Amino acid sequence: MPETLPGTAREIRLAEVSSGLPGPEHLIVAEVPLPVPGAGEVLVRNRWFQVFPSLRTLIAGGVPGTPFPPLRPGDTLFGPAVGEVVTAPHNDDPRPGDLVAHFQGWREYAVVPASAPLGDSLPDPAAHLAPGATAYAALTRIAGLRAGETVLVTGGAGGLGSLAGQIARLLGAARVIGTTGSSAKAERMIAELGYDAVVLRDGSPIGGRLAETAPEGVDVVVDTVGGEQLQAAVAVARPGARLVVVGTLATQLSAASGGTTAPVELDAFQLIAKNVTLRGLVGVDDETRAEWTERFGSWLRSGAATFPHTRISGIDNAPRALRELFEGRHVGTVVVEL
Incomplete structure (x- = not known):
């Protein structure tokens, strides 16, 4: 039986630009209609997304020449995420249940271009958010x-x-x-x-x-x-x-x-x-990223390396996670788990 999807979903939006470090008081949890995928797109339910320090720069107006656009009041925050496909075109990858990486974090559901599933290259799928x-x-x-x-x-x-x-x-x-x-x-x-x-x-x-x-x-x-x-x-x-x-x-x-x-x-x-x-250095080419993922997976499985990170549960706690990142409370990557 097809999964019954909710009619709405939550996402984190910028409410106002702060004069200093942004915090929970500058963000809102908004309830929006469930997004609908178009041709060549899939609907994913986000499982994990990364909280990263460059959001400070994007909220402050961004820097010309860098890959990401600035964030304005009313915009939904974004960033690296791993989500589970819930609806997809027939006969193509990815399929429902597959995990995919994308850049539409800070929301429960996202519409993203169809892409190859992550597979089991890393023993912990959340480790795809490691920088x-x-x-x-x-x-x-x-x-x-x-x-x-x-x-x-x-x-x-x-x-x-x-x-x-x-x-x-x-x-x-x-x-x-x-x-x-x-x-x-x-x-x-x-x-x-x-x-x-x-x-x-x-x-x-x-x-x-x-x-x-x-x-x-x-x-x-x-x-x-x-x-x-x-x-x-x-x-x-x-x-x-x-x-x-x-x-x-x-x-x-x-x-x-x-x-x-x-x-x-x-x-x-x-x-x-x-x-x-x-x-x-800004950005990593696909060949280097693939090489890194292969070596990282091998190192994780052998115990030669770890993925240092802190998981904060629930989208309602994502604004607090951003403030804690700016305050330097955690070691490693800060991940919000949905």
Whole structure:
């Protein structure tokens, strides 16, 4: 018997743009008619969706040239999601019951283009929301990490950073150093996430402590933070070091920042004298993503890697999950489970 579907569904919308960090008071849970798929589309019931820090930038007006449009009051939030197909065209993939990945999170039901089902490439379907493909691309495609090198990951307890440390270790890094703002997170980073040492961000300048922790310098940097931490990374870079900038958490998570710019002053003399490569990374190509998924699945099954994340249950709690992400309460990826 065909499944009886509800006539309405809930989604999270932006109610107003805040002057600082957005929180539950700036979002609403709206009840809307169940969406109807058109030609070449499927209706999915979302099972999990990711809460990611770049929503701050999108709510603040976005940045020209980046892949995602800004969010305006009345818009439904969006982001990576995994959903179960409930209605689909006949004789094509995916079929009802299949899981698919898409970018229409923050809602109970979504209409998305028909795509290949996820299958069993990862033992936990929610792990498709891990931002590890970006960390993997930064280390393999951009930095070209070589066995025996020293790696620095800023923001090492975040969604991306909690995977970058593990990946660097599995790719043969001799030493992996991270930064974080919490001693409890630092303990987990060393015990569980592949880090040899962690530099705490405690309000005082971080450069001196990073230099003490890496007296011989670093070869590769995966920077998720920007600001002072990127400055410090340049200062400890070894000759020929490769720095990959993948995030700007220093400004995205600051109530004092507008959220759409991330200025930082770097010493160009150091970049020149050390022959340092500095490159940004946005987006991952399909070939790299497929390679990452295959390796991640193998690492998860063998126990060589974990998917650090926090699951928050229910769409009604999604606005709170966003605030907790901005407050840095969790280690790893923040996932809302429906």
